[in-house]
Amino acid sequence: MPLVHLLSLATATPPHNLYQDEVLEAANEVYGVLFPQFEHMVPVFKNAGVHARQVAKPAEWYTQTRTWAERSSVYDEVALDLFCQAAERSLAEAHLTGGEVDIIVTVSTTGISTPSLEARAMDRMGFRPNAARVPVFGIGCAGGATGMALAVRLAAAQPGCKVLLVCVELCSMAFRLEAVTKADIVSAAIFSDGAAACMLSTGSQGFAAVTGYAEHTWPNTLDIMGWRVETSGLGVVLAPALPPFIRKKIRPAMEEMLASQGLAIEEVDRFICHPGGMRVIEAIETAFGLGQGTLDYEREVLADHGNMSSPTVLFVLDRARRQGLPNRSVLTAMGPGFTASTVTLAAA
Template identity: 65%
Template sequence: MPTPVGLIALATASPPHELPQAEVAQAAREIFRDRFPQFERMAPVFDTAGIRTRQSVMPIEWFFEPRGWPERTQAYLAGAVDLFEQAARGALDEAGLTGADVDVIVTVSSTGIATPSLEARAMDRLGFRPDAARVPVFGLGCAGGATGLALAARLARAEPGCTVLFVTVELCTLAFRMDQPSKADIVATALFGDGAAACVLRAGEDGFARVQGVAEHTWPDTLDIMGWRVDPQGLGVIFARAIPPFAREHLRPAMDEMLSSKGLGVADVDRFVCHPGGMKVIEALEGSLELGQGALDHERQVLADHGNMSAPTVLYVLDRARRSGLPRRSVLTALGPGFTASTVTLSAA
C-alpha cells in the first residue's frame, strides 16, 4: 500500500466585491441587449443557474467599460496575489505552520497569465524559504482543484516529511466580455465568480482526511467541449458542446474505471464531493452516479453563495463537507478541459 498523505488543513478566500445575481442580470441586460439580439431569449439562465450571489475582484462598474489584455492582466495580478496570500495564510494558520515551513508550493490558475507566477509574487508576503520548490500549473480549468490536490499529494508522498502547500486561484469574472458576445459568454456571465483555496499536505500524517488514491480520465476527441480562446481583448470562454448531457452519459463508465483501479466501486463511496459547474451539471452528476436528486447539497449551497469559481470551487465544497463531518470514504471529483475527469479518494481521519 502507498504511504497515505494527510490533508492537514484547508482554507478558502473570497474577494471583496459582492455580485448579487439580480444585479448581474440587470448589468448584463444593459451591456448585451444591443450587441446580442438573442439576449432576452437567453436571459432566463440568470434565474435557473442556482446562484444567489458571487464575488469578484473588481466592482460591477468595472465591467461596463471595454477592457483589453493590459487592464485584465493588471487586475488579475493584483487580485490573484491577494487571494493567494489570504488562502495560503489561512491554511498555514490552521496547520500551525508559517511560510518558512513549506517545502513545495503547487499553484494552479488558468484565468490569467503571471510570469513570474503567483507563488513567486507572494514569497515575501508569506515568508517562503528561498529553497522552496515552486510548481505553477496552467490550463486545468475547472478540474484544477481536484487535479492540483492530486499532484500535491503525489509530491508529498514522493518525499515523506516534506510540507506541500497547494493553492488554487481563479478570477473567472475577468473574462466577462462585451466586445463580441456569444451564447457561451452569456452563460459565463451568469455562472462565474472569483475565489481561492489552499491545502497543506504531508505524507504519513492524519490531518482531517487522508488521500488514499488519485485518478484521471481524459476522453478522446473532446478538446472542443471546454476551454479558452485567446483574442486581442483577452481570454474568451469556449463551451462548444453541452456539458450536462455529456456528463450524464459518459461520467459513470469513467468513474467505474477510475475507482476499479483502486479496488473500489461507486457503492463503496459514502460521499461524492463534486465540482458544481452549474445547476444542470449538478443534476447530471446525481443522475450519472445514481446518487438521488438532492444528494449533492453542499454543491448546491456553494454554487448559490459563490457561483462557479472554476478550480477552487470543489475545495469550497470539501470545506463544507468536512465541517458537517466527512464520512468514512469520499471521492472528490471535478470535470475540466481536456475533456477530463479528475478524482481524489479520501478517507476520514
C-alpha cells in the same frame, strides 16, 4: 507509498459581492444592445442556481471595454491577494509558517503571470528561497482535484515534506463586451472569483487521508471547454452539450477510475463534486444514480459563490468536512481536455 494527509483547508473570496438580480440587470443593459437575442438568454440567469458571487472589481468595471493589459494587471494584483489570504489561513490552521513549506503547487488558468503567483508571494508569505515552485496552468475547473492529486504525489515522494496547494481563479476577467456569444452570456450567469488552499504531508494527522487518485481524458473533446486566446482577453469555450455528455460518459469513466483502486461506485459514501452549474450538478446526480438534491453542499456553494473554476470543489470539501466527512469520499472535478480527476479520501 506512505499515506498523505490533508492537514488544513482554507478559502478566500474578493470583496465585491454581486447578487444575481443585479448581474441580470447589468447584463440586460449591456448584452441587450450587443446580443439581439439576449431576452431568450434571461432564463439562464434565473435557473443558474447562483444567488450571489464575489468578483475582483466593482460591478461598473465590467460594463466597460477592457484590454488584455488591464485584465492582466487586475489578475496580478487580486489573484496575488487571494493566493496569500487562502495560503495564510491554511498555514495557520496547520500551525505552520511560510518558512516551513517545502513545495508550493499553484493552480490557475484564468490569468497569465510570469513570474507565477507563488514567486510573487515569496516575501509576503515568508517562503524559503529553496522551496520548490510548481505552477500549473490549463486545467480549469478540474484544477482543484488535479492539483490535489499532484500535491499528493509530491508529498508521498518526499515523506515528511510540507506541500502547500493553492488554487486561485479570476473568472470574471473573461467577462467581455467584444464578440459576445451565447457561451459568454452563460459564463456571465455562473462564473466568479475565489481561492482555496490546503496543506498536505505524510506522518502528520489531518482531517482526511488520501487513499487514491485517478484521471480520465476523453479523446476528441477539446471543443467542450476551454479558452480562446483573443486580442481583448480570454474568450470562453463552453459547449451546450456538456450536461448530456456528463450523463452519458461520467459513470463509465468513474467506474474505471475507482476500479484502479479496487473500489466500486456503491462503496463511495459521498461524492464531493465541482458544481459547474445547476445542470451539471443534476447530470452528475443522474449519472451516479443519486437522488436529485443529494449534492446539497455543491448547490450551496454554487448559490453563495458561483462557479470559481478550480477552487470551487475545495469550497465544497470545506463545507463537507465541517459537517463531518463520511468514511470514504471521492473528490471529483471536470475541466478542459475534456478531463475528469478524482481524489479518494478517508476520514481521519
